[in-house]
Amino acid sequence: MTARSTLTPEAWIAAATDVLVDQGIDAVRVDVLAKAMEVTRGSFYWHFRDREALLVAVLNAWRDGATEQVIKRFEGQNTDPKALIGELISLPFRGRSAERAARVELAIRAWARRDALARQAVDEVDERRLSYISQCFSALGFPIAEARARAFILYAYEVAESILSQQGTLSQKKERSALLQRLVSTRLD
Amino acid sequence: MTARSTLTPEAWIAAATDVLVDQGIDAVRVDVLAKAMEVTRGSFYWHFRDREALLVAVLNAWRDGATEQVIKRFEGQNTDPKALIGELISLPFRGRSAERAARVELAIRAWARRDALARQAVDEVDERRLSYISQCFSALGFPIAEARARAFILYAYEVAESILSQQGTLSQKKERSALLQRLVSTRLD
Numbered sequence: 001m002t003a004r005s006t007l008t009p010e011a012w013i014a015a016a017t018d019v020l021v022d023q024g025i026d027a028v029r030v031d032v033l034a035k036a037m038e039v040t041r042g043s044f045y046w047h048f049r050d051r052e053a054l055l056v057a058v059l060n061a062w063r064d065g066a067t068e069q070v071i072k073r074f075e076g077q078n079t080d081p082k083a084l085i086g087e088l089i090s091l092p093f094r095g096r097s098a099e100r101a102a103r104v105e106l107a108i109r110a111w112a113r114r115d116a117l118a119r120q121a122v123d124e125v126d127e128r129r130l131s132y133i134s135q136c137f138s139a140l141g142f143p144i145a146e147a148r149a150r151a152f153i154l155y156a157y158e159v160a161e162s163i164l165s166q167q168g169t170l171s172q173k174k175e176r177s178a179l180l181q182r183l184v185s186t187r188l189d
Numbered sequence: 190m191t192a193r194s195t196l197t198p199e200a201w202i203a204a205a206t207d208v209l210v211d212q213g214i215d216a217v218r219v220d221v222l223a224k225a226m227e228v229t230r231g232s233f234y235w236h237f238r239d240r241e242a243l244l245v246a247v248l249n250a251w252r253d254g255a256t257e258q259v260i261k262r263f264e265g266q267n268t269d270p271k272a273l274i275g276e277l278i279s280l281p282f283r284g285r286s287a288e289r290a291a292r293v294e295l296a297i298r299a300w301a302r303r304d305a306l307a308r309q310a311v312d313e314v315d316e317r318r319l320s321y322i323s324q325c326f327s328a329l330g331f332p333i334a335e336a337r338a339r340a341f342i343l344y345a346y347e348v349a350e351s352i353l354s355q356q357g358t359l360s361q362k363k364e365r366s367a368l369l370q371r372l373v374s375t376r377l378d
Binding site: 114123150152157160182184 | 211212213215295296298299302303312315316319334335337338339341342344345346348349350352353355356357361364365368369371372373375377
């Protein structure tokens with residue numbers, strides 16, 4: 001069995017994502033990955049035209065796993081919008097997989113600071129999530145513009161909770177998440 | 190006049206911060222900086238023992254400018270806590286200097302993902318700001334734990350507003366900032 005038949009494109013994407021998280025985008029190079037996976041550089045080109053094609057695949061895999069799959073799962077639940085909002089707020093606390101997802105996302109945001117390709121993917125993902133959360137608030141009866149503003153506040157909290165994960169004890173995190181849930185649902189006169 | 194007498198430590202710190210923002214921490218090297226400033230490497234060692242001493246100075250300058258100076262300015266105003274909270278919420282929208290500050294901060298946060306020194310500085314700054322904002326909410330009469338939770342929500346918004354600056358028009362940004370201000374001040378029964 002040759003290396004090219006044992007390694008899937010997904011294996012290369014996973015390895016590239018690991019290196020991105022641990023060492024940053026500059027370290028994501030075909031030679032580094034091939035060495036880590038103990039295969040020849042040549043086997044890489046069986047699946048990808050070049051490094052850029054791999055980077056596009058990494059971004060697409062992130063977009064799909066961290067956004068489309070999550071939204072699809074949410075939509076499949078048929079829950080009422082208030083419960084959906086509660087679930088969205090609890091996303092940063094879903095244990096090890098949420099921690100891993102946060103690390104990947106922060107690495108991609110760091111990469112996006114200096115790369116147009118990653119920047120575009122991040123902006124699209126943010127926009128897609130904000131639209132989805134806005135829909136939840138619209139379903140609760142808030143006018144469109146206000147639903148969007150509330151969605152931003154909820155999403156800002158989610159993004160910041162992963163960036164500020166060092167801040168506060170577990171019980172403080174629970175308290176602020178419960179407070180946020182109440183505040184974003186509170187109607188103002 | 191020799192180079193070592195014309196360049197201040199602050200000039201090296203500013204140059205290092207520029208390179209950090211534009212190219213990332215790995216590019217912050219004495220040779221790169223000396224070349225950019227058109228001086229010899231030797232003139233660097235007149236002010237700093239080594240690269241690490243420069244990096245510590247970069248972090249200290251950021252901590253001082255982006256946190257201590259801001260808090261000092263706020264404390265000097267003797268404004269009522271509600272107005273202070275409004276000012277805190279408007280911080281991300283203070284034009285070009287706020288934009289620059291946000292870029293520096295995101296670069297430092299990206300660096301902190303993989304460096305203990307930067308990580309510690311970022312955690313301390315976050316903690317210091319959260320404590321200060323908590324005090325403002327305590328002054329409004331919220332119980333300590335709730336004041337801290339409200340401070341987190343406000344600060345989460347500030348951090349996220351710089352990360353998500355691509356999202357929304359100017360009028361949408363104004364709307365969400367006004368909504369946040371009302372929500373964080375709203376008392377729940």
